[in-house]
Amino acid sequence: MGRPKALDRKQQLLEEILEYLRTRTLSSVTFRTLADALGVSSYVLVYQFGNREALIGDIVREIDYRVTYSGLPNELEVDYAEFEALVERGLGELFTAESRHLLRLQVEAAVLDAVSENPKGNLAQFQHLWSALVVEFVMQLGVSKEDAEALxxxxxxxxxxxxxxxxxxxxxxxxxRNVAASMKLLRELVVARLGGPEAAEDAMKKRVSVTLDAPALAVAQRPNPAR
Known part of the structure; x- marks a missing residue:
């Protein structure tokens, strides 16, 4: 029986790989180029990641985790103002130099995935989960399913x-500014769907339960999650 892979070593390599990718693309990644850049043997990378497809998959899942993980509980009870602030704060944290680097790689991964023989649909899955969160929330306020899905x-x-x-x-x-404007527009549309400001007043103060499935998935799929 071979010795178990060192989880901390793999995570360390992913840290170094993401740093290396600051000025490079995912499509340029090979075991040889990474080995040369990181000062390790190709055998170390093969041992930790298996093959190139698995390596890219682990890189993408680590990126998804860093972009998506919020540190919040999976279940929350919030009113509309709290939900609004939660979304604005979460998105605002993405607009940093570090996150811009990760978002670039995430977008590239999604574009490459679209023409892959074995597409994973990572980004599309997260988009769906975030959309479902909005749908779930506004439906509990009283918005119809059809309108909620469109919103x-x-x-x-x-x-x-x-x-x-x-x-x-x-x-x-x-x-x-664009995020804030989008949230303002959503509020106006929700209020309109609920029958106007007076009719919507109680609903906008209602505390409802929401499930943050996207961050939970990012944690579950992260390479070498903490045990």
Whole structure:
């Protein structure tokens, strides 16, 4: 029986790989280029990751974790104002130089995945979960399922565009303004779907339970999660 793989060593390698990728693309990654850059033998990388597909998969899952993990409980009870603040704060934390680097790699991974023979759909899955969170929340306020699904898809697709614009332009202040404007528009649309400001007043103060499935998935799928 071979000796078990060292979990801390693999995590250390992922840290070094992400640092190496600051000025490179995922598509350029090979065991040889990484071995040369990190000062290790190709055997070490093969031992820890198996093959190139598994290596890229682990890199992407580590990126997903860093971009998505919130540190919040999986279950929350919030009113609309708290939900709004939660979303704005969570997205605002992405608009840093470190996160821009990770978001760039995440976008590249999604583009490469779209033409892969064995697509994983990582980013699409997270997008779906975030949209489902919005749908779940506004439906509990009294918005119809049809309207809630349209609002959820619209908001998450807008956020996807804001994140991509930040990757391309790096303007964090503009990104935060756009997120705030999107949340303001969502509030106006929710209030309208509930029948106007007076009719919606009680619903907007209602505390409802929501499940943060996306961060939970990011934790579960992270390479070598803490045990």
């Amino acid at each position: 959820g898809a619209g908001l998450i697709n807008t956020f996807g565009g804001i994140r991509l614009d930040y990757v391309l332009n790096g303007n964090d202040a503009e990104a935060r």
